[in-house]
Amino acid sequence: QAVVTQEPSLTVSPGGTVTLTCGSSTGAVTAGHFPYWFQQKPGQAPRTLLHDASGTFSWTPARFSGSLLGGKAALTLSGAQPDDEAEYYCLLAYGANWVFGGGTRLTVL
Amino acid sequence: EVQLLESGGGLVQSGGSLRLSCAASGFPVITYPMTWVRQAPGKGLEWVSAINDAGSDTYYSGSVRGRFTISKDTSGVYLHMDKMRVDDAAIYYCLKGGWGSRFDIWGRGTLVAVSS
Numbered sequence: 001q002a003v004v005t006q007e008p009s010l011t012v013s014p015g016g017t018v019t020l021t022c023g024s025s026t027g028a029v030t031a032g033h034f035p036y037w038f039q040q041k042p043g044q045a046p047r048t049l050l051h052d053a054s055g056t057f058s059w060t061p062a063r064f065s066g067s068l069l070g071g072k073a074a075l076t077l078s079g080a081q082p083d084d085e086a087e088y089y090c091l092l093a094y095g096a097n098w099v100f101g102g103g104t105r106l107t108v109l
Numbered sequence: 110e111v112q113l114l115e116s117g118g119g120l121v122q123s124g125g126s127l128r129l130s131c132a133a134s135g136f137p138v139i140t141y142p143m144t145w146v147r148q149a150p151g152k153g154l155e156w157v158s159a160i161n162d163a164g165s166d167t168y169y170s171g172s173v174r175g176r177f178t179i180s181k182d183t184s185g186v187y188l189h190m191d192k193m194r195v196d197d198a199a200i201y202y203c204l205k206g207g208w209g210s211r212f213d214i215w216g217r218g219t220l221v222a223v224s225s
Contacts, residue, residue, distance in 0.1 A: 036212055045215045089154050096168045098156040
């Protein structure tokens with residue numbers, strides 16, 4: 001089974017910008033992996049943030065954006081707020097199955 | 110409003126069975142693919158199983174294939190878990206979406222504990 005890699009932890013200052021990445025053990029992440037990004041706060045269910053690398057939902061804050069960058073999927077947070085402190089997971093498609101990354105714990109400090 | 114409500118979690122002995130339910134409201138569940146995701150205590154998310162919109166195609170992760178069965182009807186989606194193992198202990202989340210439809214809405218989850 002493929003392994004999806006994310007930074008274990010990152011820290012960003014309030015108002016700052018940070019990029020989280022999502023890589024694949026099988027090679028470059030492409031649009032064909034249909035990358036998703038999810039946010040999970042302690043004690044809560046996850047929430048879907050982005051689909052297909054950069055697609056947003058009506059509830060996705062404008063400060064979150066996604067892209068494919070350097071062979072990885074990337075989630076960029078511009079203008080971090082204390083409420084953005086959470087665990088962030090990416091999800092990639094491999095054939096009929098899906099694989100989550102291990103998650104990135106984002107601290108806003 | 111689209112909502113998913115899981116139920117059926119609880120404590121089961123290793124080797125036992127449990128059936129989880131996910132009641133769907135606010136959308137026609139029979140026209141959407143649906144997915145189960147789990148999260149072991151203190152761990153990350155794990156994709157478990159999915160079913161297509163018609164309910165005719167099912168998909169499983171390697172860790173549950175042959176032991177878990179996903180199904181759906183007009184009311185919701187279900188996960189029948191057999192031959193359960195200690196490492197199946199987790200919060201199980203229902204997720205609207207899958208192949209052909211975006212993952213979007215999550216349920217609140219139901220907790221499954223497995224005793225040895």
